[in-house]
Amino acid sequence: MLSIGQLISWGLVYYTFPLFIGPMEQELGWTRSSMFGALSAGLLTAGLCSIPVGAWIDRGHGRLLMTGGSLLAAVLLLVWSRVESLPVFYAMWIGLGVCQAVILYEPAFAVITRVYGPRYKQAILLMTFLGGLASTFGIPFTQLLIERIGWRPTLEVLAAINLGVALLIHWLFVPGPREEAVPIAEPQPQVEGAAKKKSPLATAVRMPAFWGLVVAFAGYGLAFSAMSFHLIPLLEARNVPIAVVMAIIALIGPMQVVGRVLLMVGQRHVTTIQLGAGIYFAFPISMAMLATGISDVYGLILFAIIYGVANGLITILRGMAVPEFIGPEGYGVVSGALTMPTNVMRAAGPLLASLIWGAFGGYTPVLWGLAGIMLIAAAGFAAAAMLSKRPS
Secondary structure, eight states: HHHHHEEEEEEEIIHHHHHHHHHHHHOOOOOOHHHHHHHHHHHHHHHHHHHHHHHHHHOOHHHHHHHHHHHHHHHHHHHHHTTTHHHHHHHHHHHHHHHHHSSSSSHHHHHHHHHHHHGHHHHHHHHHHHHHHHHHHHHHHHHHHHHHOOOOOOOOHHHHHHHIIIIIIIHSSSOOOTTTOOOOOOOOOOOOOOOOOOOOOHHHSSSHHHHHHHHHHHHEEEEHHHHHHHHHHHHHTTOOOOOHHHHHHHHHHHHHHHHHHHHHHHHHGGHHHHHHHHHHHHHHHHHHHHHOOOOSSHHHEEEEEEHHHHHHHHHHHHHHHIIIIIISSSHHHHHHHHHHHHHHEEEEEHHHHHHHHHHTTHHHHHHHHHHHHHHHHHHHHHHHHTTTOOOO
């Protein structure tokens, strides 16, 4: 059920923003940069909320948070359908940022670890399997509605669907505070006379591996958001036919699922370190491919396969690396602390890419820059792997 919730939340709350830009620009006369500013404000808000959200889930409040987040998303989508003022649009998207902090993968991972304990890896794999099709489902579905009924009624439909997610999935299936968490591993006994143990977050931030993962996941967050919102205009700038552009975008989602299926089949033979090494090798390769100027169908298909598979697997890597590299205690709050810089960089990605594009007059410098950032992120993951569970 969480898988279905992730499919809908990612597909309809996160990925659909660019589809409304054109119709809103025509009807309301707002500039694209001003509307993308609202998106960045929302993503930044999501990052700032991640630590308290993780701490609340660790205390067993996942049901309240995820249900409330979907309810609030439904209300705000309804507000969006009636928006006439740019300040209201910004306030609405800041609210949607709060919603994303409590309904997307990171809080769902924290709930999964509470429910499944030592079996959290298999559970995360299954949940992200369906979630990987979010863009493939959400973008065509929403675009079809916009073409048939208009952008404002479409937002009303999306609001109704998110209301269903709140009541039929998150409220019914996410455990409440009275249900005990299943431990990932046996807790270490407290030695008599030893100093009082620090909080999980205080312990984590003293570990070099934590900061290695900060670099690894923040770099990914920046590159992912820049690619998510600029890939279509990038391909259009190279005069790639729109039918091919849509086919390439549609291919990325299924490739995410293919990557997760391959991992499900071979998970017993692939360590977290090997998984991360493959992912952080693939990302800069895929971005360098685009930077060289490919625009033929076969080259773009190869890019979509490499990028899609890596993008699907990194979601699972984020869920697995925290307990393995840092430790199982306080998963929610530690994961939230890692998510905060990731979401801050995710908020900066589209704007930074736009500034570089404007300064250099093209996307090639943007792509080489993203490839370089992913190499730095790869170095961060390598450091985290080598320094895991070794206090400074």
